[in-house]
Amino acid sequence: MPDAQNDPDRLPRLAEALVAAARKAGADQADALAIDGRSVSLDVRGGALEQAERAEGIEIGLRVLLGGRQAAVSSSDHGAEAIAQMAERAVAMAREAPVDDTLGLADPGQLSDRRDAQGLDIAEPGPEPDPAALEAMALEAEAAALSVAGITQVEAAQAAYSRRRMWLAASNGFSGGYARTGHSLSVIAITGEGLGMERDYAGESRVFAADLPDPRQIGLLAAERTLERAGARRPPTGAFPILFDRRVSASLIGHLLAAVNGSAVARGASWLRRELGQPVLPAGLSLTEDPLRPRYPSSRLFDAEGLPTRRRAIVADGVLQGWTLDLATARKLGMDSTGSAARGLAAAPSPSHGNTILTPGTASRDDLIARMGRGLVVTSMLGASINGTTGDYSRGAAGFWVENGRIAWPVNECTIAGNLRDMLMTIIPADDALPWRGTEVPSLLVDGMTVAGA
Template identity: 85%
Template structure:
């Protein structure tokens, strides 16, 4: 990759040069992204350095539109000749693309007034951490996990940092950009040996280093979770209540978010396609999107089409309020964009979500476990068979079996199944949602799912 730059105006010049080149090549409309990224990642194992990685570079992407046709291209070469060639290639590709009359940039009157992330506090104003500091953090987390009796080894301990800047420019007059920093740490611990080996992990990421838990806290949590997995076995088969621990409960809400995504609605490929204005969650539950939460990792002042983001209710008092739309899907459905467009360097905009919050309950996780009587607490999942059109749901799961309202033993190698429509309507939320997540969702109790175990 080419060398990165500390000059944000360099990204502005590149993005605007791309749209100028697209005009000269014959595009009716165009938008462009310029992204400057730097990252450092340190892995330690057995109290020594396992791997160190550093990446940095500037990449550019261009989307052109010609008579209802579009194409997108990207490159890590951003010289003048490369930009001209990109524009010519994109225009040639667009002329061969199918026509979609719903494509097009925003009207200038729709564009966000804010052209930066001032007030969101999503970029840490501090020097990049030294690799030696990241290695020390990883070693401290590993040492904390290994200090717990019963932990036989740490598979990996990692500390990482990233800083990404972007600039979006378009022929409708939009030109704006912002940066984002990320600090992350994780530990994977192991207990037992051979066929009796079990593993679990803990990991956190934040915009600001000061908001991260200490390495010791992360290492000890990984050890605690791992030791709780010792002696795992299959659960019985039958219909039982299932508590989705807060570690995995956001996946349930993720399926709902996928079902209200405008792309799925426009294709008629969503199990919620006929449910606008209908109950989709229990009464009293709201599902809110707020892209403007300060210091949160997915906050953003404007979307990938230059529209101002805003707080909105996806579900209010259990009732579905609207779809998640970018400009193209909004036009297809005869609605207005919800300023939800996301895109990659070489892809067209698609609707997406950021900073989603589900209304918490008033009971603790332990209260919900006691209410279950007999059932399953799910703490991890793997694999998935989700039918987006019908809502039929099946996933591999692991966690803990509950007997007489108490955790009895750890569980592995089972399958849980149900239908998302019925599952979501029976939700009971705990009060244990954690902050700093892109989806802030507490533990969720679901009644009457199928567990397939022994």
């Protein structure tokens, strides 16, 4: 039987067959996903191939709605009998689910006119790359890292490729889909031995292979970052300014995005639930979502419920403009969907963000470090204790200590803490945001957080 790549109509047929089977089994409404995915990744170590993995297959998912109830199931079996059994099982599950009157598909008039990804340039044409070419990239990146004096070993150098084609069909008449590709390259380098060992990494991913940096650049950057970590120790304890390096600053904005997610707001579990129309960032800063950026990782013309996507301001000039909503959360809150639904094969839609951009500043990272005087530059974090309802924030961190406006020594084994509401209202952005990220955020200076170190 031809696969979905050689038979471009296979995914639409599967998705539409699922919807038809659901209606036959008694569902009031249904939507279905069919996904053809294939990926290959290669790890090299010590100048030789260490591991190669390849995965491919077609998976299908079905959601049924019946009298205000819903259920979702998935399978990797695409046969007609399996599809009929999936539909019957999903309808049986839905009959036992709790009633939620906000559930339901979009009205036909709400649906996107665009049913593909034309103009977004999110899938590289042509065949997948030769595994030998991926291996050569990883070997070049590893060799570059090892060429730097002080690097004792490379823990891993990995090159990977993926291609994913999706089709969404629904009983309201929607039927559309698109393909997406991804290329990535990463290196983890190590310096020192035993208790004095330190590691760091560099990595990049792109839709198109031609947009990836040179492998040698990635290897050299991993080595540079690793050597900067040598001799790390704990910082002092106290209240200090903290600069979130651009490597981790997107996580800080990610907490704001989680707080404006309609699911959290509808549950009353967001620390921003009463702040609509109020300042949540300093004046002059905006946070924008743009799912229509060509060649970007989260771009799409329609969401997981078939609604058109659009560029929108989440925060404008510091003021919170609105929540991020799918159809169900919009109905709960008496609003309109923002075309932000995402879903998995066996999961109902939920609100999600992609391609978010924070207004950059005018000062360089070094300018902000000089402005700090004494404080902490955070370049990596681990663990988290985040209270989504109150905004209380605590995370393990590592980076560099700053004295007299200059980086003095590397830091590890410390904890940083504060409250997200207060933290975000004091941020000062640098001008160093990198492109191609799903969340494009520069380094951010935050005033007056607590550092727990030595």
